[in-house]
Amino acid sequence: MIGGDMEIDIRDKTSFFKAQVQESLRTVLDPELDVNIIDLGLVYGIDVNEETKTITVTMTLSSQYCPMGDAILQSVENCLEHFYPAYIPKVELTWEPRWSYESLTEEGLRQLGRR
């Protein structure tokens, strides 16, 4: 789902729930850019395991040395805990693929004054 586009798989029972989680993650902002992490294209995947009641968010940061990295990852956990108290939140940080300008959504670009 790089670039904020989420594919809905109608055979997957958790698809709609994942879409809901994605919308919730729009409340998490990058404190420097004031743009949410979905429109920044930082979230690479959302996985829901109904058996273990776990939500796993696979994401990246705009820079490996981002001083706000901890804060953003913590915010994602906070957000999941807040909106989905019945689930265990898990955030997995990855640097592959590396985040780039192309990961931004149209809305992200607009908010950054680039559209």
Next chain:
Amino acid sequence: MKVINKQSEALYKIVVGHYLFSALCFVILTMMLFHSVAELSGHYFNPRILAITHMAALGWGTTIVFGASYQLIPVIFEKDLYSYRLPWVSFITFIAGLTLLVCSFWQFDSGLCMQLGGLLLLISIVLFALIVFLTARTNKKEASIQQEFMVTSTLWLAGTALLGVLLVFNFRFAFLPKDHLHFLKLHAHMGIAGWFLLLIIGVSSKLIPMFLVSRKTNDKLLNWCYYLINGALIAFLIDTYINGINTKTYFISMVLVSGILIYLRYVSDCFRSRIKKQIELPITNTIISFVLMLAGVFVLPLIIYYQLKQDPQTVHYTTLYGSLLFMGWLSALILGQAFKTLPFIVWARKYEHLAGKSKTPLPADLYSKLLLRVQTILFLAFCLAFYLGFILKSEPITSAGLGCLILTAIVYFVNLVKVLLHKAIVN
């Protein structure tokens, strides 16, 4: 993969302590300058000018650089600080050393106070260097160019401090083989180019693309810049020690300037390829600082020219050069970057556990934008009046400029305290 823990209670207190002490030094520095307008038009080797220069370089510049480094070293080296106790020992020793050194320069008492002050500062700087080296050593990965800049600049700082202490003892025991002023030139350039310039390039080359979210960063340019500046500095130290200022110094200064221009090219690429279109006021201050640095660097050939002609104008241009670098470049940089870094540090402490659960302010909401605007205008007014007064050799205009600088320092201090006293607001 987990990002390293960059914010802890111990780290927060160290960093904030340095920011506050530096701001206090800036207020004192501006007042010292205001009371020394007459001395500014004389020779730079003057007790008050020595006190002012050390207050600017150490109290205002180095203190905040130490504080910001403790915050950024874990980010740049990708390792937690080697120790959280050593920075406190270094900080306390630094405050004691600076107070003794600046007071004894001001009254020009070259006795025990000045010597003890110098030694305490050297101990503090060696401790800082130890923290940097020991943290860098724990990073097993290939060092980034930014890490190289930071480690090398720390080496230059230790060298500057060591030579500084020798100069202090030389006042009493006159053991150095050449003229005191000769060594003063070497001491000053080790500090300016070796410590401040290399460190600022290293740190800013990491922070500027991050703040602007730049698409293009060319580390090859930074490699060139690193070797050109270090090469020019080493050549300057050896050649000037042996031959004094001579025609070769022009060539050496050109090598230094080309290193700086390559760095500015790197910065320009970052700006042109930035994703975030809007340029905020702290970044505007950074741009002003680059202009003032360039102005300072272009005064260098004039100093060499008049020095070779044995014209006393060289003294006038040396003071202009020093003021452009310390009061212009360094001050503008700190006045802007403090509001990019400190609000983040405070925000992380107050809102990290709340972000994502509820609407929280942004780091940029923690400082007063109005005060920052006023501060920037006052600083520009200082630059205009001070340098005009300096060129026209007019004390009233210079004093008016320095009055603006005092107000700049007060507004900066108030805004910094506002950030630190921020109480968490949750909607």
